[in-house]
Amino acid sequence: MNEEAVISDILAGNVNRYEEIVREYQEIVANLCYKIGGPKIDIEEMTQQVFVELYYALPRFKFQSKLSTFIYRLTVNVVCKEIKHNSRWLTSQDAPDLPEVATDDYNVEQSIVRDERYRKLYAAIGHLHTEQRTALVLYTFNDFSYNDIADVMQCTVAKVESLIFRARKNLKKLLTDEL
Numbered sequence: 338m339n340e341e342a343v344i345s346d347i348l349a350g351n352v353n354r355y356e357e358i359v360r361e362y363q364e365i366v367a368n369l370c371y372k373i374g375g376p377k378i379d380i381e382e383m384t385q386q387v388f389v390e391l392y393y394a395l396p397r398f399k400f401q402s403k404l405s406t407f408i409y410r411l412t413v414n415v416v417c418k419e420i421k422h423n424s425r426w427l428t429s430q431d432a433p434d435l436p437e438v439a440t441d442d443y444n445v446e447q448s449i450v451r452d453e454r455y456r457k458l459y460a461a462i463g464h465l466h467t468e469q470r471t472a473l474v475l476y477t478f479n480d481f482s483y484n485d486i487a488d489v490m491q492c493t494v495a496k497v498e499s500l501i502f503r504a505r506k507n508l509k510k511l512l513t514d515e516l
Contacts, residue, residue, distance in 0.1 A: 340404045344395055366412050372474045374416045375463050381485070383419060387412045402488055409475075409489040432450055461511040469504035472497055487502045 346354045363384060368382040390411050398407055422513040423424055462470055468490070475489060476497075486497045 472500035473504040
């Protein structure tokens with residue numbers, strides 16, 4: 338997709354081309370909403386809100402960054418605003434179930450222990466400050482570089498490094514206190 342041509346067409350009045358952007362980024366936006374906000378937020382509603390805000394923000398997009406970076410930034414802002422507004426925090430019961438692992442050495446006890454560790458980790462991530470959680474999720478689960486995270490979060494690379502360092506430190510403390 339030639340993003341510049343699509344955006345130019347949309348801004349010129351061909352709003353039907355907006356569907357191309359939605360199709361291209363809908364799954365990515367939904368996944369990021371879930372990873373940052375967890376299962377307590379309405380992922381479908383948040384995704385829709387991101388694309389509504391994107392539509393109205395397109396005239397401000399100046400192609401100084403990639404469209405994907407712009408969309409990630411909007412997604413982070415929408416989800417963080419929702420979390421702040423509703424103070425929705427994750428608990429270990431909110432963590433989605435892990436898929437079953439099919440191996441010859443399948444052990445129910447190991448599976449239960451693995452699921453419990455996952456739920457504790459997920460709950461601990463939910464208790465991180467929103468900026469720390471966002472930086473950690475983008476780095477760990479989305480494989481973003483520090484520079485990309487800085488672009489999305491509109492901050493310096495040094496701040497990203499600090500956020501990820503503090504997120505890991507706080508996760509360790511949360512998980513140690515849990516044991």
